[in-house]
Amino acid sequence: MILDEDKNIVVKCRHIKKTYGSGESKVFALRGIDLDVYQGELVMLVGPSGCGKTTFISIISALLEADNEGFCRVLGEDLSTLNSQEKTYFRGHSIGFVFQAFNLLPALTAVENIAIPLLIQGVNRAVAMKRAQTILDLVGLTSRSQAMPGELSGGEQQRVAIARALIHSPKLIICDEPTSSLDHESGQLILELLRSFVKKEGKTLIVVTHDNRIFNFADRMAYMDDGRIVKIETNVRTPDEKLL
Numbered sequence: 001m002i003l004d005e006d007k008n009i010v011v012k013c014r015h016i017k018k019t020y021g022s023g024e025s026k027v028f029a030l031r032g033i034d035l036d037v038y039q040g041e042l043v044m045l046v047g048p049s050g051c052g053k054t055t056f057i058s059i060i061s062a063l064l065e066a067d068n069e070g071f072c073r074v075l076g077e078d079l080s081t082l083n084s085q086e087k088t089y090f091r092g093h094s095i096g097f098v099f100q101a102f103n104l105l106p107a108l109t110a111v112e113n114i115a116i117p118l119l120i121q122g123v124n125r126a127v128a129m130k131r132a133q134t135i136l137d138l139v140g141l142t143s144r145s146q147a148m149p150g151e152l153s154g155g156e157q158q159r160v161a162i163a164r165a166l167i168h169s170p171k172l173i174i175c176d177e178p179t180s181s182l183d184h185e186s187g188q189l190i191l192e193l194l195r196s197f198v199k200k201e202g203k204t205l206i207v208v209t210h211d212n213r214i215f216n217f218a219d220r221m222a223y224m225d226d227g228r229i230v231k232i233e234t235n236v237r238t239p240d241e242k243l244l
């Protein structure tokens with residue numbers, strides 16, 4: 001059900017809070033987050049370790065439930081109204097998520113890992129594998145297609161995870177530290193790939209990062225601290241900047 005009048009709004013969060021645990025061990029991970037993200041935007045979320053970044057993007061992608069306050073609407077869906085089957089469908093079709101710890105399946109090859117989202121959707125195996133190979137080429141891993149995750153370097157695993165997040169052409173891509181294991185050059189290439197995916201295909205991207213070498217790829221920067229967004233800045237570009 002489309003709930004927002006503004007069709008270009010992809011994420012609309014108000015007063016999102018999240019506490020973990022109870023009693024003395026209670027952690028106030030999010031203390032009231034408001035954020036709007038629009039179609040075609042690349043928003044980076046930055047802030048110190050433990051400030052709530054992973055918690056926040058896990059809520060946006062329906063991997064985690066917020067406390068019973070405020071609301072989070074993503075692609076027109078009020079996430080609090082979805083049952084677990086609907087959340088699985090929503091994630092499988094609309095979201096591409098790159099986990100901080102990659103979460104590759106150890107018994108599958110690189111190319112098979114990338115194909116998973118399409119196989120889950122019921123796409124024919126040969127078609128899924130062909131498309132997976134194409135994306136694997138795009139992230140520069142052509143020769144590693146048959147390698148198992150355990151045989152890949154951290155940076156290679158990260159690129160497999162990014163390819164897996166793009167293969168089903170999701171409307172919203174969410175990446176948790178996508179360049180943490182990449183050298184400068186690979187990091188720039190991955191951000192160029194992600195940014196062109198967003199700009200050419202009208203997708204939307206939220207990137208959690210500590211890596212100031214990639215800040216210039218963002219349209220907007222949202223700074224978090226202690227469970228809150230404390231500042232949002234728009235990146236101003238000069239006309240000769242070559243970004244899409």
Ligand SMILES: Nc1ncnc2c1ncn2[C@@H]1O[C@H](COP(=O)(O)OP(=O)(O)OP(=O)(O)O)[C@@H](O)[C@H]1O
Pocket residue numbers: 020021027028029047048049050051052053054055056100
């Ligand atoms: N499952 C959990 N149970 C209890 N506390 C948790 C849980 N997950 C996260 N926390 C706590 O919530 C707070 C926010 O954690 P979160 O993982 O969102 O931070 P982060 O900004 O992603 O940090 P980092 O940059 O280190 O990845 C931290 O204090 C963390 O210890």
Ligand SMILES: [Mg+2]
Pocket residue numbers: 053054055100176
């Ligand atoms: Mg984190």
